[in-house]
Amino acid sequence: MDAINAFLLPWWNLPPSAPPALVLLARLASDSLPWVAGAAIAALALAGGPWRTAARHMLLAMALAWLLARGLQAAWPMPRPAALGLGTQWAPHGSSSTWPSMHATVAAALGAAALLTAPRRWLALAALGLAAAVAWSRVALGLHFPLDVFAGIGVGALSAFALAPRPRAAAPAALPPWFPGAPLAAATVPTAIPRSTPMTGTSLEVSVLIPAKDEADNIGPLVAEIAAALNPHIGFEVVLVDDGSRDATGEVFLEQCRRSGVRGQLLRHAHSCGQSTALLTAARHANGRFLVTIDGDGQNDPADIPALIAEARRLLSGGPDFCVAGHRRHRQDTRWKKLQSRIANAVRRCVLDDGVPDTGCGLKLIPRQTWLSLPYFDHMHRFLPALVQRIGGRVSVVPVNHRPRRAGISKYTAWNRLWVGLVDMVGVRWLMRRSQRPTLSDKQTVGEPAP
Structure with a gap:
């Protein structure tokens, strides 16, 4: 020393x-x-x-x-x-x-x-x-x-x-009690449902989750593109979490859902809680079997969602837990942002060995039950593939398109990504090392179930 x-x-x-x-x-x-x-x-x-x-x-x-x-x-x-x-x-x-x-x-x-x-x-x-x-x-x-x-x-x-507050039992729609104050300011608001896509039984296959803050100029075109990509062959809904926006993001979303004949849910946080918490809120209110995440800035292309769904259907035969992660092929960002991502992805792959080349891509698909079984922490959305692997799930990568941002500015900077990324990566590594995946060697049943 x-x-x-x-x-x-x-x-x-x-x-x-x-x-x-x-x-x-x-x-x-x-x-x-x-x-x-x-x-x-x-x-x-x-x-x-x-x-x-x-x-x-x-x-x-x-x-x-x-x-x-x-x-x-x-x-x-x-x-x-x-x-x-x-x-x-x-x-x-x-x-x-x-x-x-x-x-x-x-x-x-x-x-x-x-x-x-x-x-x-x-x-x-x-x-x-x-x-x-x-x-x-x-x-x-x-x-x-x-x-x-x-x-x-x-x-x-x-x-x-x-001395951190410990999680307590909460209603299914509540946010974790150790994440202070993230009440919903508005209830779920379904819009018109098109006749071509009946939302009953198992027909609702996909819930598209959009976390958004101050994206009024981007959210309308994004919803229209989602409708064009999935209608009429896939039963779906769009769940938007307005994470403390100061503009008309929520109102634009509802109006575009009505125009496109899309089933939509608008959930508003009373104040901004971050992307991971917004996605957790959306996942808890979603009705689809598969949850597809997509960024609200319009840089992810909804036309790639059917490819993720096709891969999910293929993976279902191997078990219920998996993650389909998008990989941005021709990224439309500044050189500085690309450099940050390359370094971060290289460090993450070295530490977590999750086999995903681009965990920062907002386009991912995870079964709802798998998502809700994952441990929650702020910024967990960066580590979804590794967390799925931790519970014994599989991860598949699908190449996707990437586009320039239409309007607005990014909510992330090199500074706020660096601090939380390093701390959370160490935590995820600890979780992965502490997890155990039991393998049954035998199962025997005796007697009949009670009437």
């Missing part, structure tokens, strides 16, 4: 020649940001509702992390860099034990708790940014070794996860 610290410290600790502005920034992060965090938590507690729930979780996680860190410091006292004559110390500090860093521990507990329970994504990102700044500042100022900070991050994150 000493060798690792000695190697990392010069790269992280600010040298004597460091710009004064950078030193000032580090001192502000170390000394002032904890007070900012305290004021923010107080404001959240006063706001009430899911904000108060998040504030309570943050405080409890920080308290537990503080106690654990104090115990570790007492059990394994270790000197600070200055006591060993290492690095440059830019701020005065006592000679108390350095492992783990108390600042990093409490800040990490705050960030992880916000990630788990914050009702808005910007709050979680702000808390994570604050935690990262505090952790960086402690080594930059020469007050801690790098491994002190890493240990603190681990203790803080574990404290937040240990």
Whole structure:
């Protein structure tokens, strides 16, 4: 451990020649940001509702992390860099034990708790940014070794996860209770049903799920293309989850369903909860045997849906659990986005070994019962093939078309994809390693069932 610290410290600790502005920034992060965090938590507690729930979780996680860190410091006292004559110390500090860093521990507990329970994504990102700044500042100022900070991050994150609200039994249409506040603001709204596609019995084969936020300019043409691709040979419905749009996405959807004679369901979240939660809401309200996911920006081509359905019918003979994943052939995105995806897909394939070349493609098909048996977590839509494989299902890849976005802007950036992607990928890998697939060697039945 000493060798690792000695190697990392010069790269992280600010040298004597460091710009004064950078030193000032580090001192502000170390000394002032904890007070900012305290004021923010107080404001959240006063706001009430899911904000108060998040504030309570943050405080409890920080308290537990503080106690654990104090115990570790007492059990394994270790000197600070200055006591060993290492690095440059830019701020005065006592000679108390350095492992783990108390600042990093409490800040990490705050960030992880916000990630788990914050009702808005910007709050979680702000808390994570604050935690990262505090952790960086402690080594930059020469007050801690790098491994002190890493240990603190681990203790803080574990404290937040240990105290995270646990799922409780909920009504089938309810969102997971540990995802705070995602009530539906409007009930299911079916539109006119065309005579050529009777929606009774098993004729409803497919539910097309569309998560959308501020896609009013794209959703109308998309619904029309879905109708053209599936009518009249496939019984289907379209389920749109309006994830907190500020435009007329829902109204445009309903109007286009009426024009195209499509059975539609409109479900509105009271506020934006993210793509995975929107898809979960849609899956729980869907009526079709197969669930087809498609992005609301119009870049996926609905003309490819019949190919996914044909592959699903072929896979049915081998068992009920499977996933048909689209693979975008000629991707119509910027070079920067393509590069991000190539790197992310390569890392994901290396870690998860799911055999899917393009997990970011929004066009996928999964049987409804399979979907509802998967573990839910935010951003799970990125890992659907791996999650299906985890329960013993099969994955098939179908080449699909890809088109430029008609209107609007993407809701994803390199920053928000990177953080959650790395964390979730590690979690999925853990789930896959912990899963077991029992194989029956024998089955015997005795007696008759009770009348």
